[in-house]
Amino acid sequence: MNDQKEMIHFNLDLSPELNDTLEQMAKKIGGSKTDVLRQAIALMQILVTAKEQGRKFGIAEENQPLATEILIP
Numbered sequence: 163m164n165d166q167k168e169m170i171h172f173n174l175d176l177s178p179e180l181n182d183t184l185e186q187m188a189k190k191i192g193g194s195k196t197d198v199l200r201q202a203i204a205l206m207q208i209l210v211t212a213k214e215q216g217r218k219f220g221i222a223e224e225n226q227p228l229a230t231e232i233l234i235p
Contacts (some may be wrong), residue, residue: 192213 171180187198212219213234220231 206234 184195184198188195191197191201209219209232216233218228220228222228222230
């Protein structure tokens, strides 16, 4: 029996600029472009769940109130 999860292959068309951004982010986290996209999806899932629960999601300075709220439609 194979213990590995089944993977789905996904094709994605990006502008050269967005691809460059993705590559830069991958370098910064020490991972691949796939890692960046997986983490972005996980972060978006947290954001959507927070909105469903009537919570806010954002960026705050250390030990400070929310400085920037991240909104989704």
